[in-house]
Amino acid sequence: MDEVKQLVTHIKNGQIKPIYFLMGEEPYYIDRISDFIENTVLSEDEKGFNQVVLYGRDITIDDIVENAKRYPMMSERQVVIVKEAQDLSRTIEKLVAYAENPQLSTVLVLNYKYKKIDKRKVLYKAIKKVGVVYESKKLYENQVADWIRRVLSAKKYTIVPKAAQMLVEFLGTDLSKINNELEKLQIILPQGTQITPVDIEENIGISKDYNNFELRKAIGERNVVKAHQIINYFAENPKDNPMVVTVSLLFNFFSQLLQFHGLSDKSPRNVASVLKINPYFVNEYIFAAKNFPMKKVSTVISTLREFDVKSKGVGSNAVPQGDLLKELMVRILV
The missing domain is CATH 1.10.8.60 (Helicase, Ruva Protein; domain 3)
Known part of the structure; x- marks a missing residue:
């Protein structure tokens, strides 16, 4: 996020590069940067003749270069934006020649979502030398x-x-x-x-009382009644509460609980740091650890692995997911 702010600040201050290669697994910031360039680098009067948006599935690298090499009309710059540039992944290296000698009056923006170019290759090094390569990493x-x-x-x-x-x-x-x-x-x-x-x-439209967060809390507290109330709600609303998500979140919770048991320093600050959780939730783990000794936590993790397979239809095709969840709760809370 700090890198994005810095990049935007540079553009606002007129420190504009000839190439912006925006790549990575998280499309949110790629779109934000691209939209910012599209909306601010040129005035509304300049955009008519000097701004073009291309789509990777419809063009070739030669088309990009042809557009990028044009000179602006009655403007200091032109902007060429290539959306869905990842559709050109097989031929993207052909952009090397342009990257090594870009048109300085052109701002070329390539939105290369869900993928990234090899940092060892010539293209990456050439763009990095004259422009910006931004990698948008998916948050954990x-x-x-x-x-x-x-x-x-x-x-x-x-x-x-x-x-x-x-x-x-x-x-x-x-x-x-x-x-x-x-x-x-x-x-x-x-x-x-x-x-x-x-x-x-x-x-x-997310229930504040019947969600995976409250289920995790109820299980940690060994609140059998509340846990089964939530599971019954999930069983009645399976589309909004898929079992595979519930099992995954519970698996993460008990894996963290196993980590907690192994800590020599169980101070709230250290717990939050090691488990990578908000300090607000530390007491939940401290309380759950008292109700679930390490041996029981290991058993629950094994049970969750078993039900993860079942939730995906292996060995339980005829069993409704609501019934599987109810069986899972019994196994966890016995």
């Missing part, structure tokens, strides 16, 4: 809640940890999807609002 799940907090903070909002965790568990690590939901909340809620689980439930 334990990083997304903090990303949500920082994005909202920049817009003058705050969010309670549980609400952020609900978004992560429901939407995963897709930053574009999460940002779309955050933008909806910003339309509905005034600046300065602290976003709560109730706001998430009422405006996004």
